[in-house]
Amino acid sequence: MPKMKTKSSAKKRFRVRPGGTVKRGQAFKRHILTKKTTKTKRQLRGATDVHATNMVSVRAMMPNA
Secondary structure: OOOOOOOHHHHHHEEEOOOOOEEEEOOOOOOOOOOOOHHHHHHOOOEEEOOHHHHHHHHHHOOOO
């Protein structure tokens, strides 16, 4: 049986924390920032957890994590 590989796109986007939660970057912060308010951009800083409803998909993309 062939090895199970991690999706290249997933390993660039997600990090698994020691507790088992998965960290992801915030969306909507890359371009077209002029029409977004300062408050919106400030709230998009930092990282957040992957939601529980998406964890099955993320685990499937990262079987070795």
